[in-house]
Amino acid sequence: MGYTDHTQMEIVKHQYDTVIIGSGLAGLRASLEAVKVGSVVILTKLYPTRSHSTAAQGGIGAALGNEEEDDPEWHFFDTVKGSDFLGDQDAIEFMCYSAIPIVIELEHLGVPFSRTADGKIAQRRFGGHTKYFGKEPVRRACYSADRTGHAVLHALYEQALKNQVKFFEEFQVLDIVIEDGIAQGVIALEIKRGILHLFETKAIIVASGGFGKIFKVTSNAFATTGECLSILFEQGIPLEDMEFFQFHPTGLYGLGILITEGARGEGGILINGRGERFMEKYAPTLKDLAPRDVISRAILTEIKEGRGIKGKEYVYLDLTHLDPKILEKRLPEISSFCKTYLGIDPAKEPIPVVPTAHYAMGGIPTDIKGRVLRDTNGSYVAGLYAAGECACVSVHGANRLGCNSLLDTLVFGKEAGLDVAKNFKNFLRGKIPSYRIEKVKGFIEFLNSNKGAERVAPLRERLQRTLMDKASVFRTKRSLEEALEEINNLRERFRKVELKDKGTVFNQERLQAFELYHMFNLAEALVRSALVREESRGAHYREDFPYRDDQNWLKHTFIFKTPQGVEFKFKPVVITKFQPTERIF
Amino acid sequence: MAQERRYIFHIKRFLPEISSEPFWQTYELTLSSWERVLDGLIKIQDYLDSSLGFRKSCAHGICGSCAMKINDINRLACQTLVKDLPEIIKIEPLPKLPVIKDLVVDMTPFFEKHEKILPYLINTENLPERERLQKPEDQERILEAITCILCGCCTTACPTFWINENFLGPSALLKAYRFIFDTRDTAQADRLISVVEQMGIFHCHSALNCLKACPKEINIPQHIIKLKKLAVKKALRRSLKI
DSSP: OOOOOGGGSOEEEEEOSEEEEOOSHHHHHHHHHHTTTSOEEEEOSSOGGGSGGGGOOSOEEOOOOSSSOOOHHHHHHHHHHHTTTOSOHHHHHHHHHHHHHHHHHHHHHTOOOOBOTTSSBOEEOOTTOEETTTTEEOOOEEOSTTOHHHHHHHHHHHHHHHTTOEEETTEEEEEEEEETTEEEEEEEEETTTTEEEEEEOSEEEEOOOOOGGGSSSBSSOTTOOOHHHHHHHTTTOOEEOTTOEEEEEEEETTTOOBOOTHHHHTTOEEEOTTSOOTHHHHOTTTGGGSOHHHHHHHHHHHHHTTOSGGGSSOEEEEOTTSOHHHHHHHSHHHHHHIIIIIOOOTTTSOEEEEEEEEEESOBEEBOTTOEEESSTTSOEEEEEEEOSTTEEOSSSTTSOOTTHHHHHHHHHHHHHHHHHHHHGGGOOOOOOOHHHHHHHHHHHHHHHHOOSSBOHHHHHHHHHHHHHHHSSSSBOHHHHHHHHHHHHHHHHHHTTBOOSOOOSTTOHHHHHHHHHHHHHHHHHHHHHHHHHOOSOBTTBOBTTBOSOOHHHHOEEEEEEEETTEEEEEEEEOOOSSOOOOOOOO | OOOEEEEEEEEEEOOTTTOSSOEEEEEEEEEETTOBHHHHHHHIIIIIOTTOOOOOSSSSSSSOTTEEEETTEEEEGGGOBGGGSOSEEEEEOOTTSOEEETTEEOOHHHHHHHHTTOOSOOOOSOOOSSOOOOOHHHHHHTTTGGGOOOOOTTGGGOHHHHHOTTSOHHHHHHHHHHHHTOTTOSOHHHHHHHHHHTTOGGGOOOOOHHHHHOTTOOOHHHHHHHHHHHHHHHHHHHHHTO
């Protein structure tokens, strides 16, 4: 016995009409449409039900009006305002009006929503959800206790099984092959046996999720490393609005585990070290239900000014005044986290929280049909789609509203699937040229045999700390330049990385090295985009440019990787109904 | 606040490319009182031995990736704090599933059991324009069952499964319950037949191991008993023709 590297030997070829990368909500929802016209395979680096969508707690935004009067037009307005006017209003309007049928459809597919007394889908308050265009909070978040993502993910997975969608579990995508401006196929590694697989295909839907793992403190799962965005970026496809990364205000102190905004929707409040309900000061109308960027900055400002709890780097989320039945019925999961991880009962003690890296507003630029844009002029890559967190439509602009992420995955996952189905007859089966296979093999060979003093984990740790310290909630030119220098330095050190695991079977060190290589690209795209945008908007806050500048910056950032380095182009924001105004909550 | 302590991780390893036999390996590490077994495994993989294989994803008990046997109990590594364990922590893969590498088991047999009970909502009625109505108390009947994360702790803890790999097992039966007792599902009869005829509910002898193993604290035996009651009631009805 001994190690033989199977990646350099056999290659298994497959032919499916549509390849979907990622088995979260966007990928699963897309599969249900694409499978109506042809064969569909979903490649996932995990098992489908392990996808990070399962961690979504609070709900899905849809103006069903089940608990009180609501209107999709208000949802549209809230999303635009929440986005700090950077979201494209045609896409947002489409999403908010599609929200109602998409949630009804989920119910029909079997999602076990919590119910109102009269049996309708229950709804609760959430950050930035208002009625009468910002006047007062509204119950719009459709939920299944605080396990909404889990409930929807399982139901969609079940429906995908029912509809004969094929799954390849624990397959790591190594290349998404685009040649002549057309999507050709995917090269993937079967993690279990360490064998390469080729998927020559008619259409590819990238639904690979976010990349929160570039930050040290994050609510994101380990797998959210974003390599698919980077794989496209390396082929000249731009990334849009990468500087906008959302920090969720309430991560469990020390762990980053998310405590849903639903906790504040149910009446929870934030308290500083002096016992003050400080959000009254920052957002007089919505208070603890202001959008996430506003609250995250407020928390860190309180901490910076010495008003953390006992002078430490956290504040309290107080739920002790709530009816214990609410915690038990509507927030059971977070109650259980608090007990398991901190040994506290949120019914009796406040929860120590601090902002945690949560969601990438930016990503692979797409149009409303999920088609991947190759430029700011609207031209797209034939047969290539993206949906969910990896994509940027843009419906979230500079800051996403709570409950709009699940909505985005479902609405645009479905659209991508529908567009594949509609244009199916025009797509030709792709061809993966052999030089692409050799390139992938070459990179694996580099990882297998490279010698040097560097190891994957310390480099990754360093990258995550750099992004956390220098490019998170507060940024300056100086901090960003330092981050960039460090990223370049780490990338250089990566050339001397040596893997200690020489195995082929389930070699996780090799996978992590592959992920890290791509994390450098995303970190650089984020930092460079943040350097370029000399204003503060939504989640992007520059201490050296603390105001929003609509005159110069009401536009999307497109970053391109070229042989000469990175290049920027800008795309105007689509404004249809709501002109930018000062953003007060 | 956090106290540090030395732990010994005693791990049952299997590297199929090196040896066809499993072996035990010991790692020493210092962990804080708030850290979890998963944190320990990550530290080993990151800094002591990168060849150690284990699954992980959400790290807060909602995805079901990191189920393993820790000090003789099936549980999630991300939900088990080291401070609640003795200094020596014994870690093995989930029992009775083929081991791929170290703590990574082949979950295929586990997922195949689910596919046998038609694990998706079936409703042949015409769809209303809006959502189907469901009373809160009806939704509550399936509330515990829908919290299942398919981690496999229960089925691999079940003595019936240990001696009979064809037994559907607690997890698949719980999934069957989730649909049979969902007021929106119209395939109750087919599903009941599937859990009776395919080494299902009547092969459960209430050993209650699943109850102890479930990291989501689902009372699985109670759900299986309700399935048994319903099956008996329907069978009686059929034989008495009422």
